[in-house]
Amino acid sequence: MxxxxxxxxxxxxxxxxxxxxxxxxxxxxxxxxxxxxxxxxxxxxxxxxxxxxxxxxxxxxxxxxxxxxxxxxxxxxxxxxxxxxxxxxxxxxxxxxxxxxxxxxxxxxxxxxxxxxxxxxxxxxxxxxxxxxxxxxxxxxAQSHGWRTYADFLLGAGHRRIAVAAQPSVYWASGTRILRDHLAARGASIAELDMTEQPATAVCDALAEQGATALLLLVGHPEPAVSIVRSVRQDPRLADVVIGAPAGQPEFAEWAGALGASGAGIPFLRYLPExxxxxxxxxxxxxxxxxxxxxxxxxxxxxxxxxxxxxxxxxxxxxxxxxxxxxxxxxxxxxxxxxRFSRTPGTGVWQWAWPPVQVVDRDPAEPARFRILHTG
Known part of the structure; x- marks a missing residue:
């Protein structure tokens, strides 16, 4: 070639x-x-x-x-x-x-x-x-555009008490701030779980105590993301908790290979048209x-x-x-x-505003297939 x-x-x-x-x-x-x-x-x-x-x-x-x-x-x-x-x-x-x-x-x-x-x-x-x-x-x-779309998806699905498992990073902190600002203005709350030192099992106890209905993974892949998913999936107290990954980890085959069926049903952002x-x-x-x-x-x-x-x-x-x-x-x-590029406030650069945005997940009945859950 x-x-x-x-x-x-x-x-x-x-x-x-x-x-x-x-x-x-x-x-x-x-x-x-x-x-x-x-x-x-x-x-x-x-x-x-x-x-x-x-x-x-x-x-x-x-x-x-x-x-x-x-x-x-x-x-x-x-x-x-x-x-x-x-x-x-x-x-x-x-x-x-x-x-x-x-x-x-x-x-x-x-x-x-x-x-x-x-x-x-x-x-x-x-x-x-x-x-x-x-x-x-x-x-x-821009992250704010995609992650606000993700927040709208959570609200539309009825989530009002949301937890984020987060690691220290400018990127994760920015994502948490975008979600908190967008959700708080619409009556929902964000609880942040610092993953710096605590094990994945500690996330399960915190979720059960707080009554969160959704947990968002703002952490590295494969670890600790894979361990957190496994722990939550295995905890009977959290059977109804939705796990989300706005950064897009479940898009890749490596995710499916590591988690199998446990990695399905986890909504994430991807930038493709229907x-x-x-x-x-x-x-x-x-x-x-x-x-x-x-x-x-x-x-x-x-x-x-x-x-x-x-x-x-x-x-x-x-x-x-x-x-x-x-x-x-x-x-x-x-x-x-x-x-086409334009000057978009908050970015400081020439920005394509916007590529298509979707919230999708892997179909639990067929993890190799993606389901479109929401478009922005």
Whole structure:
């Protein structure tokens, strides 16, 4: 396949405008090893690579091949920032990717400081940058948009006493705040269970004491998320408690493999339409073949990222300043709808507002099948 992933011999920045057939390079930040969510990273990379291959099959960027220069962030912000420095020095025209919000924030800050345009694929935390920038754009929806949709789903299902099992993290704290503000204004309450030290079994006692009807997992995967699910499922006192995972852990095969039937019936957010159009359906088939399993929404985000960047590079060239200036002019047909960017309050970046949002779960009667429970 065309669209090779390379780690060396990328052109220097002053070579990127050459018309001698040298490659146009995009730096790709992807979590491919622990403690990063490696399965999400694999899906993200599959989408990026598939799109690069299709761009090259269609003639590349003005006759020049498009290549990814991939760096594994392993969910480490410092490692990501160092990778941005390296990729900038290698002459990439733009930066793409990343799944973990805290890592994406570090990458965005460094890219902005270096004048390197960054199209973030999958990280959702609202304030992707500390200060507004015109160099950064994002495909994924802001966390507040998706998680308010999730809160509306909980309210519609009749939940008014909700507990969250949370670990310390800017991302989890942001999610808890979004949920609490949205739910409290509508007569519901959030009780936070700090998972820093207590075992999963302690969650069960707290749920029973508080009379919560829903427990949301704002914790790492596989642990402690898997242990919490097992403990709650095995506790007869909690037979009617709904477990939720707004961050999307049950989307991936690793979740189903670890929990089996116990991992079904756990609502989560995913960013797909109810029905894919012709482009999305075709890409979905190709992603399934590449991954050997149904593609997650993260794989579609990766594909859409390269689709946007390829269009920008064709129309505006590879100069970084021109790429960064192009975000407000983007109008690209993606796998999940027309992608346009606007300045969305609270994000500080150019934002696609919005990708489709669903609350889904794995069908308890058939865990490989997803049920759409709510759309936002």
């Amino acid at each position: 065309s669209g090779m992933v390379t780690s060396a011999h990328a052109p220097r920045r002053d070579e990127t405008e050459r018309a001698d057939g040298s490659p146009v390079t995009i730096g790709a930040l992807v979590p491919l090893s622990r403690p990063g969510w490696a399965e999400a990273g694999r899906h993200l990379l599959a989408g990026l690579e598939l799109a690069v291959g299709e761009v090259n099959d269609a003639g590349g960027i003005g006759g020049r091949p498009l290549e990814l220069v991939v760096r594994d962030t392993a969910a480490d912000p410092q490692r990501a920032a160092a990778a941005v420095d390296e990729l900038a020095g290698l002459g990439v025209a733009a930066l793409a990717g990343e799944y973990h919000s805290v890592v994406a924030r570090a990458a965005a800050a460094r890219a902005d400081a270096l004048g390197l345009p960054f199209l973030c694929s999958s990280a959702v935390i609202d304030a992707l940058t500390e200060r507004p920038t015109h160099r950064v754009a994002r495909i994924a929806p 029905r894919l159009g012709p482009l999305g359906a075709r890409v979905g088939t190709a992603l399934r073949e590449r991954l050997g399993q149904p593609p997650s929404f993260v794989a579609f985000e990766g594909y859409d990222t390269v689709a946007v960047l390829a269009a920008v590079l064709r129309d505006h060239g590879t100069d970084r300043a021109r790429v960064a200036a192009s975000w407000p002019h983007v109008a690209v047909e993606g796998t999940r709808g027309k992608i």
